[in-house]
Amino acid sequence: MNILLFSNSDHYDDSLIKLDGRRHKHIRHVLKAVKGDNLRVGQIGGKTGSGIIEFINEEYVLIRPELNENPPEKIPLTLIISMSRPKSMKKVIRYGTAMGISSFVIINSWKADKSYWQSPFFLEQNIKEEMLMALEQSGDTCYPEISFYRLFKPFVEDVLPKLVKKICLVAHPYAEKQAPSSINCPSVVAVGPEGGFIPYEIEKFEEAGFLSVNMGPRILRVENAVAAITARLFT
Amino acid sequence: MNILLFSNSDHYDDSLIKLDGRRHKHIRHVLKAVKGDNLRVGQIGGKTGSGIIEFINEEYVLIRPELNENPPEKIPLTLIISMSRPKSMKKVIRYGTAMGISSFVIINSWKADKSYWQSPFFLEQNIKEEMLMALEQSGDTCYPEISFYRLFKPFVEDVLPKLVKKICLVAHPYAEKQAPSSINCPSVVAVGPEGGFIPYEIEKFEEAGFLSVNMGPRILRVENAVAAITARLFT
Structure with a gap:
């Protein structure tokens, strides 16, 4: 946890926030912080800054935040990703959020086991929690966007054309061209499941202008x- | 598993290999392969190619390998990494091996919890298994090198000077310079524990010529x- 994030519901009064549970435990037992210490804090969806501990006991902590910095900028990347094993998806969300991906679009694909869509990880609350951990790790305050499309064909035909950005890539192990590097401009990248997209799926992406x-x-x-690929494109 | 790896001890006779256990299970139940099918195979430490299934039953499979390709080249990167939580180290080894890192050097650092060195993951056998999974994932046949230094000072003073390559970097969150990209030449990169190296450690790396x-x-x-950082430096 490299930043303590709070939301409006954590306000104790106009100038203090009150944290208990996981964040209080982190402050007390990991950071071993005491009254008067200064911590890095941020408002979810808002600015970052520092916060002084005004009071701490066994149950909660009161912090006076001063927020005057912007969180790190997101990278202008939309990641389209095939549903994969829940353990892998969890890490995709975690690493991707920490690296600053703006938007995740989770789609179905031929090789994606249908049972993956039933995983409890895909309850909105669990994804939000995974993203929160990643924001706390990377010092960010803003959740990336996320959307789900359970049917491939309607997705590529109706939704995909609206997602097109300056650079549109689909990762394909047997493609002839190598992925570019250091492009640093608005991009959409599609990544397949273990085993890759099938030729029909690649074709559909190519029809929509993806390389x-x-x-x-x-x-x-x-x-x-x-x-x-995120590190390669945005450096 | 994108390649089936075997070693000399798997030879059934001069031209056949016999696989049971995990690999047999994968062939039979994941790949659902039958007699006559062609699989991607490789000899640990040697070449890759294809292998025809000559016989398969509930217990084992006999494969006739034809090896005539080189495995993908390693990237000329030595990763010096501080001991971290065993779960993280496991993933460092797995992702790093899959990406083709040539050599891992695991060192102690001020912020590394001493208990990490007791983790059963660091039994040689467990690391080898993690590397094997990564080789099977990435289609490689050659284990990277790995070494351990439990004392920081003797490491930086006696060993580090011998590791110096064309590019030597130490990752430090508060460094002024940004890491370069697409260098694609022999390099050594040092990565600290969660929380980073302490100033004394950074200084020692800088004294040895690290940026x-x-x-x-x-x-x-x-x-x-x-x-x-691996993707950023080698693209």
């Missing part, structure tokens, strides 16, 4: 591929 | 940072 690119001779796990 | 670099305004988990 198929490989990421080198090594096939990476989906969460590893997401971290790698 | 302190930041990776942007976001602080990433150690395994995420390793995947990101």
